[in-house]
Amino acid sequence: MLQNKKILLGISGSIAAYKTAVLVRLLIKAGAAVKVVMTPAAKDFVSPLTLSTLSKNQVLSDLSNNDSWSNHVMLGRWADVMLIAPLSCNSLAKMAHGICDNLLTAVYLSSTCPVIVAPAMDEDMWLHPAVQNNLQIIQQFGNQVIPVENGELASGLTGDGRMAEPETILSKLEDFFLYTKELAGKKVLVTAGPTYEALDPVRFIGNHSSGKMGIAIATEFQKRGATVTLVLGPSAIAAPAGMKVVHVQSANEMFTACTTVFDKMDIAVMSAAVADYTPVTVTEEKIKKSDDFFSVEFKKTKDILKHLGTVKKEGQILVGFALETHDEINNALKKLVDKNADLIILNSLNDTGAGFGTDTNKITIFDKNGGEHQFETKLKTAVAADIVNTIIRL
Template sequence: MFQDKKILLAVTGSIAAYKSILLTRLLVKAGAEVKIVMTPAARDFVSPLTLSTLSRNPVVMDLASNESWSNHVQLGRWADIMVIAPLSCNTLAKMAHGLCDNMLLATYLSATCPVVIAPAMDEDMWHHPTTKANLQKLESFGNKIIPVGRGELASGLYGDGRMAEPEAIVQFIQEHFFLKQDLAGKKALVTAGPTYEPIDPVRFIGNHSSGKMGLAIAEELAKRGASVHLVLGPSAVHTDIPGIKVHRVQTAEQMYEACMKEFATAGIAVMSAAVADYTPAVTEPEKIKKSSGSITVELTKTKDILKALGQEKRKGQLLVGFALETTNEKEYALGKLASKNADIIVLNSLNDEGAGFGYDTNKITIFERSGNEIPYERKPKQQVAHDIVDRIVNMLYAQ
């Protein structure tokens, strides 16, 4: 991901400094060469020895030590990107006004590379007008700001001000600085959300799909240069990312028709929608009135979109399906891979905590037609989408 990239990680005095340990590990694991500079206050929160061991480089803390001078100019010119995480309220104020009383600030002021900041502070400090003004100043200087999170804070309060998680910081860096346009010129078809099968003008058969996973995949494909056609069932999700054309549908039949139309000219198709398997045989024209007796609704099978696309698939097209299971997960996923003529099946289980409908996270296993089985840990859906698209790119260019 960051092979041969040079990343300068700057750590300030904040309780969130403990996250710099995992952030360092993730950056190194992604192939980056990492050097670290710390403020004197940061040493109270995280050990320089720990960061030095993980980064495989000495940690720089002082302008001078042992009668030698630390070359902040050289350090600021060495990096491809400088990441300040966490950025405390104190260091934020100093950066905004050009103060230079420690090695980190000297390096920042002499850096010729892009600078990314991940603020971390308590909620009242975060919302203070001075903080807002200082952030606006840094943004006007060209610095990129990673949004803070909302959650439990060091004060014990719950609110805004949490530093972004290390995984989110890595993703931000990649998307804004190192993301390859490896799908430029490709057309991708993505389905997302549920379908609603009407019983009468008021009632329908549906499911709890939010559309978040499919949207995340569509956005990841677009960020990598693909022209994306998103066939979206009834869902509250939306996107403003360029390169995505949204086709709104309600029923499984409408989704089928839209997919068959767009698949002919698509190189990639990702069927992540939770399409209803059955639809009422008859839709009543008027609302069914409540009565003392029971009612029977006859259901008929909907068209199998993934199977239909698999039958139409030509050489060079890549087809991805999803399998949401509760039992015999692997068996059903492999069966789907074969029977639908798919290239990839993404399995997620309702038995996994934090996975499935409605969550902002997911835990998947990818099965490929080559026989590869790749399990992943639970992650935010944006990062899951990144993993899925990585496998798509890998398979696409291996054909």
């Protein structure tokens, strides 16, 4: 599975760095090409000479050396994946907040390949809210985290915080490359974010959708090897690199963008929060405050999911979302049938940690065959993986 894969191993300052000699040896035996980047602190725990001998490549730790410099941009472009193991508390904080003061963080910030990290620290440090918040931040960036293990720690205590064993990390990398092949050659359409329906040149009717869930889904599809087209409503979140992004404002613009490309898609996931109604009249000038009451007449927008359900071909998979506040299950099941969808993903504003603007979500997926798949509250990046896994099984 790792034959001819290019692994860029980043090592930060942690006692767990001693395990990287075994990890490099396992990667080389599996057929991978390995290059190593270390922080200055990491050299106190494992010898660059040892890692250079095992990897058969020069180990880099400085941005410049005498008259030469280490091309951090090309290192990040060379690799199929960047693995940071161990990831110390200090390096985690730098990754989360864009601090670039050594070669490892410079490579990370300029890397175009996927990044996987294996944290290592003492239990009290691991459980600190600042550390857990930083972990959430880097996962929102699309990085994958290999869970820590429970066991004896450098402090002499026993608890969570041990870096995963080299054999476990090797297995996670094998899974990563297996997953990236699952949807190779598939074309996927994802919608994300809100729509804004203009009232006048300065005002609009909108909703609180941030686009986080849809962007996480698009990112997950891309990780699995799919070619992704993301139709994105107004959102402050940057779309991931490497996918086609169509920016839209209104429900009508989103309808046009989706219907233009749907015929070529294998999978379509409609996760955007599209306005159900739009003003009948949009004034050319700003509406001035005058009377105590002001009325706006609305008309229905075009139903994107329903339209795609009427034109989808054999073999195409169509997925919709149902954000509900009451009678959730019945409304979701009705939508599944009415829209001729293959899956409906239900989330309820009554569930803690679900809804607009949050970093987490809680979903239940209903499929056209009568299946029901329930999931606990998770980060939206993890929810996206659950959704893609369910689509693949379907």
